[in-house]
Amino acid sequence: MGYSKKVFRAAEAKLSERKQDAERAAEERRRKIYRLIPRTEELVKAIGSSGIRAARAVVRGGNATEELEKLRAENLRLQSELRTILRENGYKEDVFEPDYSCKRCNDTGYYEQDNVTLMCPCLRKALSECACEELNRYAPLYQSTFENFSLDYYPTEPNEHRIVPREHMDKVYRYCRDYAANFSLHSQNLLFFGATGLGKTHLSLAIANEVIQKGFSVIYVSAPSLIQQYEQRMRSGSYDEDLLDMVTDCDLLIIDDLGSEFTNQFTVPHIYNLINSRLLLGRPIIISTNLSMRELERQYTYRLVSRLSGEAEKLNFFGRDIRIEKKKLKKVEKTS
Ligand SMILES: Nc1ncnc2c1ncn2[C@@H]1O[C@H](COP(=O)(O)OP(=O)(O)O)[C@@H](O)[C@H]1O
Ligand SMILES: [Mg+2]
Ligand SMILES: [Zn+2]
Numbered sequence: 001m002g003y004s005k006k007v008f009r010a011a012e013a014k015l016s017e018r019k020q021d022a023e024r025a026a027e028e029r030r031r032k033i034y035r036l037i038p039r040t041e042e043l044v045k046a047i048g049s050s051g052i053r054a055a056r057a058v059v060r061g062g063n064a065t066e067e068l069e070k071l072r073a074e075n076l077r078l079q080s081e082l083r084t085i086l087r088e089n090g091y092k093e094d095v096f097e098p099d100y101s102c103k104r105c106n107d108t109g110y111y112e113q114d115n116v117t118l119m120c121p122c123l124r125k126a127l128s129e130c131a132c133e134e135l136n137r138y139a140p141l142y143q144s145t146f147e148n149f150s151l152d153y154y155p156t157e158p159n160e161h162r163i164v165p166r167e168h169m170d171k172v173y174r175y176c177r178d179y180a181a182n183f184s185l186h187s188q189n190l191l192f193f194g195a196t197g198l199g200k201t202h203l204s205l206a207i208a209n210e211v212i213q214k215g216f217s218v219i220y221v222s223a224p225s226l227i228q229q230y231e232q233r234m235r236s237g238s239y240d241e242d243l244l245d246m247v248t249d250c251d252l253l254i255i256d257d258l259g260s261e262f263t264n265q266f267t268v269p270h271i272y273n274l275i276n277s278r279l280l281l282g283r284p285i286i287i288s289t290n291l292s293m294r295e296l297e298r299q300y301t302y303r304l305v306s307r308l309s310g311e312a313e314k315l316n317f318f319g320r321d322i323r324i325e326k327k328k329l330k331k332v333e334k335t336s
Contacts, residue, residue, distance in 0.1 A: 003127050003245075007134060011126040012109060019100065019107035026098040033096075037089060043082040044096070050075045128217040131246050139220045141212075144205035146177050153199075153326070154319040165318040169199070172315050176203045180210035185251060185283065191309060192288035194317025197324065200288040204254050207286065216251035223271065224261040230270050248277050252284050259291040263299055272304055279311055287312070 003011075034041040054071045057064045083093045098106075102122040105111040109123035151173065154166040179187065192200040208220045221229075226247070247253055255275075261267065278285045287308070289296060297305045 003131055007127060007131045010130040010134070011123060014126045014130065015107050015109045015123060018102075019098075022098040022100045022107060026096060030096050033086075033089075033091065037085060040082060040085060043078050043085070047075060047078045047082070050078065125215075128246075128250070132212075132217045132219055132250060136218075136220055139205075139208075141205060141209060141220065144202040145209060146173075146180070146206045149173060149199065149202060149206060153322045159318055161318075163318055165320075168316075168318055172317065173203070175313075175315065176207055180207045183207075183211045183214060183216060183252065183284075185216075187252075187284045189279075189284055189308070189312035190286040191312040191314045192286070192317060193292070193314060194288075194290070195321070196290055197321030198317035198319050199322060200317055201256055204256060204286055204288055208252070208254055211252050217246070217249075218252045218254065219246055219250045220254040220256065221247070222256040222260075223258045226255065226274075227261045227263075227267045227270070230267065234266075247274055248281070248283075250283075252286070253278060254286045254288075256288050258287050258289045259296055259299055260289075268300065272300065275304060275308060279307065285312075 050071050054068055054075075057067045057071065086093055086095060100106045102120060105120035105122060107122075109120050109126075110117050111120050112118070151166055151170055154169045156164060156166050158164050176190075179190070192204065194200055205220065208218045212218045255271075258271075261271075263271075275285065275287075291299070293305065293309065
């Protein structure tokens with residue numbers, strides 16, 4: 001899958017920073033140990049120079065074999081002395097080596113196998129992380145968590161469906177928390193239904209946060225912004241693959257406020273194809289909407305909506321608009 005240059009640069013910078021950190025730390029360890037145990041510095045230098053002497057002996061020719069053997073023996077003795085000193089002082093034998101985050105590529109992003117240079121999985125992961133970061137840049141990701149989700153805002157009186165919102169929302173909350181905690185690439189799709197201000201966005205962001213922390217790539221996008229980005233790209237003719245690829249390829253896609261976007265004959269197929277391709281790939285998707293099932297069908301065809309609802313767990317949100325409830329509470333605090 002293709003990433004833009006910008007994302008590529010960001011990912012390579014991420015790895016390069018890890019590499020430099022590892023090397024800087026190794027250098028600091030080296031300087032500290034040299035200071036504490038000066039003999040180690042002598043040994044490291046002697047080991048280096050015995051290598052150079054061996055190379056010279058080879059170049060000189062003549063009776064190199066005997067000299068090489070001697071140098072090799074000396075080198076082994078020096079190395080063994082160094083190892084012993086380090087061990088006796090409580091250091092690991094490879095304490096002078098940089099401790100790279102990725103042992104396969106030493107944080108370069110590439111490794112050799114059968115004389116072919118391959119992209120390391122750690123660079124792939126960084127690419128997908130950077131693409132997500134770029135796409136989530138404008139999402140209010142970190143304000144909504146499971147911790148600051150409160151059940152206190154939901155009424156304890158039964159509603160017209162004889163459901164007690166607080167009890168019901170307790171179940172919804174637990175369901176979402178478990179969903180995030182056990183998230184995998186085979187997790188179910190979720191459909192959040194309910195009026196404005198009942199916590200649909202809040203819980204989807206809480207899931208996003210936790211799933212990101214588990215190391216999955218997550219894209220949270222509102223349907224209007226998704227459509228806007230599609231249209232911008234169409235208009236400017238610049239085909240930036242990040243968004244289009246990532247929304248299909250990311251581990252979890254969250255589309256907020258489906259149905260509130262301005263739809264027309266061009267935008268509907270985009271959303272349709274997107275949802276459809278995720279369903280086909282079996283990649284989890286969370287969709288929330290203020291619309292009823294019937295209203296959604298009117299916008300997105302019966303075929304898509306019935307398919308979607310057949311392959312998703314439906315969660316209904318009940319209660320009173322929490323934005324208004326919060327304001328009321330603030331007023332009460334002020335007057336009391
Ligand atoms: N249970 C809750 N506890 C605390 N804050 C909440 C809760 N539900 C919603 N909110 C807050 O109320 C506001 C509206 O909620 P939101 O999730 O945007 O509703 P929806 O997406 O259903 O329209 C947001 O600021 C959100 O953080
Ligand atoms: Mg919302
Ligand atoms: Zn690697």
